[in-house]
Amino acid sequence: MNPQFLMDGLIAGAMIGLGAIGVTLTYSILRFANFAHGELLSWGAYLAMAVSGALGMLSTTLVKPIAPFSFGWSLPIAAVIAILLTGLLALAVDALLFGRLRRRGSAVIILVMASFGASLALRSLLEFIFTSKPAYYTKALQIAVKLGGGLRATPDQLLSLGLTLVAVIAIHLLMTRTSIGRSMRAVSENPALAGIAGVDVRKVIRVVWFLGAALACIAGIMTGLLVQIRPYLGHDLLLPLFAAAILGGIGSVPGAMLAGLIVGLSEAAAVQLVGAEWRAAVSFVILVIVLLVRPRGLFGRAA
Amino acid sequence: MSGSASTTPALEMRALVAGYEPDLPIVRGVNLSVAPGELLVLLGPNGAGKSTLVKAIAGVVPIHSGSVTLAGRDITHVPAHRKIAQGLAFVPQTENIFATLSIHENLQLAAAVLPKQLRADRIKALYERFPDLATAPSRLAGALSGGQRQMLAVARALIVDPPVVILDEPSAGLSPKIVSEVFEMLQQINAAGVTVILVEQNVKAALKIASRAVILVEGQIRHEGAAASLLDDPIVAKLYLGTGHAQNHSVGAEQP
Numbered sequence: 001m002n003p004q005f006l007m008d009g010l011i012a013g014a015m016i017g018l019g020a021i022g023v024t025l026t027y028s029i030l031r032f033a034n035f036a037h038g039e040l041l042s043w044g045a046y047l048a049m050a051v052s053g054a055l056g057m058l059s060t061t062l063v064k065p066i067a068p069f070s071f072g073w074s075l076p077i078a079a080v081i082a083i084l085l086t087g088l089l090a091l092a093v094d095a096l097l098f099g100r101l102r103r104r105g106s107a108v109i110i111l112v113m114a115s116f117g118a119s120l121a122l123r124s125l126l127e128f129i130f131t132s133k134p135a136y137y138t139k140a141l142q143i144a145v146k147l148g149g150g151l152r153a154t155p156d157q158l159l160s161l162g163l164t165l166v167a168v169i170a171i172h173l174l175m176t177r178t179s180i181g182r183s184m185r186a187v188s189e190n191p192a193l194a195g196i197a198g199v200d201v202r203k204v205i206r207v208v209w210f211l212g213a214a215l216a217c218i219a220g221i222m223t224g225l226l227v228q229i230r231p232y233l234g235h236d237l238l239l240p241l242f243a244a245a246i247l248g249g250i251g252s253v254p255g256a257m258l259a260g261l262i263v264g265l266s267e268a269a270a271v272q273l274v275g276a277e278w279r280a281a282v283s284f285v286i287l288v289i290v291l292l293v294r295p296r297g298l299f300g301r302a303a
Numbered sequence: 304m305s306g307s308a309s310t311t312p313a314l315e316m317r318a319l320v321a322g323y324e325p326d327l328p329i330v331r332g333v334n335l336s337v338a339p340g341e342l343l344v345l346l347g348p349n350g351a352g353k354s355t356l357v358k359a360i361a362g363v364v365p366i367h368s369g370s371v372t373l374a375g376r377d378i379t380h381v382p383a384h385r386k387i388a389q390g391l392a393f394v395p396q397t398e399n400i401f402a403t404l405s406i407h408e409n410l411q412l413a414a415a416v417l418p419k420q421l422r423a424d425r426i427k428a429l430y431e432r433f434p435d436l437a438t439a440p441s442r443l444a445g446a447l448s449g450g451q452r453q454m455l456a457v458a459r460a461l462i463v464d465p466p467v468v469i470l471d472e473p474s475a476g477l478s479p480k481i482v483s484e485v486f487e488m489l490q491q492i493n494a495a496g497v498t499v500i501l502v503e504q505n506v507k508a509a510l511k512i513a514s515r516a517v518i519l520v521e522g523q524i525r526h527e528g529a530a531a532s533l534l535d536d537p538i539v540a541k542l543y544l545g546t547g548h549a550q551n552h553s554v555g556a557e558q559p
Contacts, residue, residue, distance in 0.1 A: 182404065182412050189403050192363055195383040196393050197401075197459060198416035301403060 003150040005268040011157050011226060013264020014164040018219035019237055020244035020256040021171060022212030028188040028251030029208045030102075032111040036093065037216060037241065038234030039122035044086040044217025045224035045233055046130055049137060051085075052078035063138075068155040070140040071225070079221050083214045090213035091206060093118055119235070126231040135229040137221075160222045167218060168257045171211070175253055180207055188251050240267070243283040247290045249300025259298060262286075311375045312336040313467050313498040314360070314391070319369035321359035328367055329355040331522035337500060339374075339466070342493040344509040344530065345502045347519035353502045354396065356519065357469050361393035362386055373467065388416045392460035396471040396502075399456035402445030406436050409444050409455055413462040429458045450481035457488060461497075468492065469500045474508065486512050510534040 019041055026034050055074040056063040062074040097114055144152040153161075175181035186194040187204045195201050216234070223233055244263045248255025267282045290297060314337040322329040329352045337343050345353045358364040360371055362383030370379045373391050381389065401409050410429060414422040430437035433454050444455055453473055460468055473489070474482040482505060490512050493499045503509035510516055513530040526533075 179411070179415050182408055183415070185404060185408075186401050186412050189401050190398055192383075193395065193398060193401065194412075196361060196363065196387070196395065197413045198384050198387040199412065200384050 001269075001272050004152060005272045006265070007147075007151045007153050007157070008271075009265030009268030010161060010261060011153070011264070012267060013261035014161055015219045015222050015226075015260075016237065016240045016244050016264050017257040017260020018164055018167060018215050018222070019234075019241045020248065020260045021168070021253055022215045022219075023241050023245040024248060024250055024252065024256040025184070025208050026212045027245060029184060030098070030111075030205060032108045032115070033242065035112065035115040035238065036118040036122060037115075037212065038236075038238040039119050039126075040086055040090060040213045040216035041220035041223065041234030041237060042126055042231055043089055043122065043234075044082055044213070044220035045229045046126055046135075046231075047085045048075065048078045048082035048217070048221045049130075049135055049224065049229055050078075051081045052137060065138065065140050069159060070142045070154075070156050071138045075137055075221075075225075079218070082221065083217045086213045086217035086220075087210040090209040093122075094205070094209050123231055123235060130231065132231050135224075137225050137229070154226075156225055160226060163218070164222070164257075167215065168253070171215070172253050174211075180204070184208060185251075239280070239287070240264075240283040243287040243290070246295075247286060247297050249297030251301070252297070252299035255297060255299035310338060312372070313339040313341070313374060314500070315372045316356075316360070317370045317372075319356070319359065319371065320367040321355060321364050321369075322367065323355075323364060325365070325367065329364075329522050330359055332369070333519075333522070333524055335517060335524060335527075337467075337498060339498055340493070340496060342489070342499045342512060342514050343501065344513035344516045345500065345519060346506055346509070346516055346533075347525075351519040352522040353519050354471050355522075357393065357471050357500065357502055358395075360469060361391070363393075363395075387413070387460075387463055387465070390463065390465045390467060392463070392465040392468045394456045394460045394468070394470040394473060396473075396475055400444045400447070400452050400459065402443065404444055405441050406444055406447070406455060407440035409459055410436075410462065413459045417463060425462055425464070429461060432461075433458050449477050450484060453477065453481075453485050454488070457485075457492070461492070465497070467498045467500070469502075471502045472504060473501070474503065474505045482508060507534070 019037070022040070023034065023037050026037065052074040055078060056072075061072075062077070063072040065072055097118055098111060101111055101114055142154040142156060144154045146152055175184060183194065183199045183204050184207065186197065186199055187201055191201050194204070220234060223237070240263050244259040245256050247262065248257070248259035263283055263286060266286060267279050270278050270282045316333050316335045319330055319333040320328045331352075333356060345356065347353050355364055359366050362381065366379055370377060372378065373389060376389070378386060378389060378391065386393070401412065404412065407426075410426045411422070414426055417425060430440070435451055436455055436458060444452065447455060457470070457473070470489070473485050477485065486508055489499055489501065501509060501513065510530045510533055516528065516530045516533045517524055518526040
């Protein structure tokens with residue numbers, strides 16, 4: 001077996017893990033499976049492309065690649081703006097749709113169905129604005145560098161892995177060491193008691209939406225950078241995202257990341273062992289096994 | 304006991320109607336005035352609306368009409384999470400602590416409503432008051448015993464030094480020994496000047512520590528009076544406290 005599957009798996013797993021953290025946070029705090037989460041990845045990727053393109057028109061020096069990477073300063077600047085915009089998009093969807101249903105006391109299945117609708121609408125809107133033709137942040141080619149042990153990776157891929165690690169550590173510290181993280185864990189366990197204890201549950205929900213969307217945006221930009229930007233970018237990752245969130249245990253940030261890596265590595269291994277056409281089945285198999293054998297996942301608490 | 308006209312009640316309900324569903328009121332027109340420093344016990348048969356009444360006051364169950372005032376301020380529509388900062392603390396009956404958070408985190412969470420510079424001091428003061436909690440503050444609250452959980456729930460409620468504390472059946476599910484400890488703790492809190500309102504099934508024990516008792520039947524107040532007088536009133540017990548014998552609800556009856 002070619003050891004390169006390790007690098008491929010880690011890179012795919014990092015993107016899945018980042019997206020899965022958003023899924024696990026919204027799932028544990030809002031208490032429904034948000035099938036529109038994948039669309040936040042796609043929107044993040046496209047928003048970054050649009051902003052980056054606009055910046056490129058303002059100044060050509062911003063598009064000049066920063067060695068050794070394939071992109072210029074326009075992309076990191078655009079990423080920051082896209083993170084904010086994706087966060088605002090998630091808050092807008094919540095204000096228009098999910099928040100109204102919550103206030104009405106709608107059943108979980110209504111929220112899940114609404115998320116399906118939101119997913120379709122958001123994806124169609126992307127296709128309408130940007131067409132379904134694949135797009136790229138940069139046309140520059142990158143040569144993979146040898147890392148030893150038969151592994152190769154491009155500088156963009158290594159940067160993505162590094163940034164993922166930083167983002168995961170930051171979110172983990174936020175959850176475990178800060179006041180807002182404590183409030184988030186409290187709301188996740190018992191929203192009514194959290195309110196009685198003085199936690200503004202609505203504010204926590206807004207923070208969770210923003211945080212989940214920000215991570216989705218980062219994952220979307222990485223996918224766009226390392227693969228390509230398409231309206232179905234997030235939708236196609238939905239099953240791996242949910243497989244990772246459930247395997248990691250709903251509510252667990254380190255669990256989602258670790259499970260993301262497991263899903264990514266399993267996919268890459270499956271591509272080598274049984275063939276690329278089986279890649280999409282891996283998440284499904286993992287999801288089914290976890291649900292049958294250990295529904296609370298690796299780090300989830302017993303129901 | 305019921306508060307002279309000159310003092311503002313610590314807590315007052317006027318024609319309070321509340322319930323989970325808009326067309327299904329469980330609390331049906333409660334008028335009740337609680338004087339500062341009182342230890343009031345709310346009694347009544349199962350389904351009388353005692354829990355719903357205190358949950359409505361705490362902001363957990365919707366209020367349909369009527370009003371609630373805290374020390375003269377209208378808090379009828381103040382959201383639940385702002386009530387603690389205004390001085391009204393509520394301890395629910397079950398799931399009244401965060402099991403997945405440590406003891407210290409439970410207190411830190413509650414202390415977040417205080418100004419930053421006061422938080423550490425208040426938590427320290429509570430550890431002094433409840434030394435059991437201070438022995439292992441990093442322990443997960445879910446690992447605590449029933450009595451310790453109740454202690455943590457009460458400590459959490461006391462974090463802002465509230466003038467009014469409402470407890471929904473603090474003795475539920477506890478052994479008789481722990482029940483008397485919890486009641487002793489409530490007496491001490493009351494003796495320190497805190498107005499305490501207590502929902503209890505444990506009638507005899509509650510009447511012993513309470514100054515006044517209110518009996519709720521079908522969402523309305525049927526009877527109120529000094530706790531001591533109700534303790535000796537077999538007719539009241541027969542009529543309103545369930546199966547007919549106050550003894551059935553006593554601490555002793557819960558022993559295996």
